[in-house]
Amino acid sequence: MTWLPRLPPRLPLGTLPTPLVDAPRLRAELGCGPLRIKRDDLAGFGIAGNKTRPLEYLLGDAQAHGMDVLVTGGGPDSNFVAAAAMAARVAGIACELVVWGGASLGPTPNLALAAAAGARLVPLGDDRRERVDVVVAERAAELRAAGRRPLAVPRGGSTPVGAAGFARAAAELLDQCVRLDGAFPATVVLPLGSGGSTAGLLVGLAAAGADTTVLAVSVSRPPEEITPRCWTSRAPAPRPSAPRRRGRTASRWSITADPASGARRPPTGTPRRRSCAPRDCCSTTPTAPRRSPSPSRACGRGPITTSPSSSGTPAASRPP
Known part of the structure; x- marks a missing residue:
């Protein structure tokens, strides 16, 4: 180009x-x-749409730096949540998704796709979606302390x-x-x-x-x-x-x-x-x-x- x-x-x-x-x-x-x-x-x-573009670079960067788990999040109907799980699967790394909503999230199509791609779902427990990025950072810190190499990504991959x-x-x-x-x-x-x-x-x-x-x-x-x-x-x-x-x-x-x-x-x-x-x-x-x-x-x-x-x-x- x-x-x-x-x-x-x-x-x-x-x-x-x-x-x-x-x-x-x-x-x-x-x-x-x-x-x-x-x-x-x-x-x-998949259903990533334009979110394909940031995921290509987020996962490429994760591979280049030896990351072994992607931690991100969103809502139960988020296309980005499902797309991130599928992209992590293609990249060969684990994925954890912080999802806002109640303790019982319910089988939404996008969460089902994420689970089918091997992602671990972490319910936020409430509907305060602005907390997602905070909990993503906290979960990444926990994984880092346990010896993992996490990549923390805010909602939308921005x-x-x-x-x-x-x-x-x-x-x-x-x-x-x-x-x-x-x-x-x-x-x-x-x-x-x-x-x-x-x-x-x-x-x-x-x-x-x-x-x-x-x-x-x-x-x-x-x-x-x-x-x-x-x-x-x-x-x-x-x-x-x-x-x-x-x-x-x-x-x-x-x-x-x-x-x-x-x-x-x-x-x-x-x-x-x-x-x-x-x-x-x-x-x-x-x-x-x-x-x-x-x-x-x-x-x-x-x-x-x-x-x-x-x-x-x-x-x-x-x-x-």
């Missing part, structure tokens, strides 16, 4: 690159320019190493757009959960020197809460494999709330970075259940790319 930055060790899991497909009827309905959808729901690793998967996705998408259009897209709209997809995407675009507008729609947290998490989840600064082109600047980005998710908008008067001027793009996200494709409304100049949601997904850029 032309714009692929130097990244951590990777364990190939998915069928990549995923397709970038036209949405002609949506484009006609919106009356906008070229509009495409990056189909990371077709990543090809760490600098996990975000590397979306830095690779940015390079993948840029290549596809240049082949299709001879240029980078004007705007990218994607759903935002735990922050790793947006963080890695911004790093990958910056490595390519792309002047990009990125609009992330928060589906679970208020924008003022998730914004710092995006910065702390960023992958280590990559070294571009291609020279930066003159005239390109860092990506422009902003985070807004999805009205359907219950995530609060910042109070009136709270400063927020804008992704672009109104003449460049206007975006909203229609009401849709979580984990289902959610193409975003957009209109403006140049190609626009959206991502189906499995929790979040890749990216794009604007021509100079």
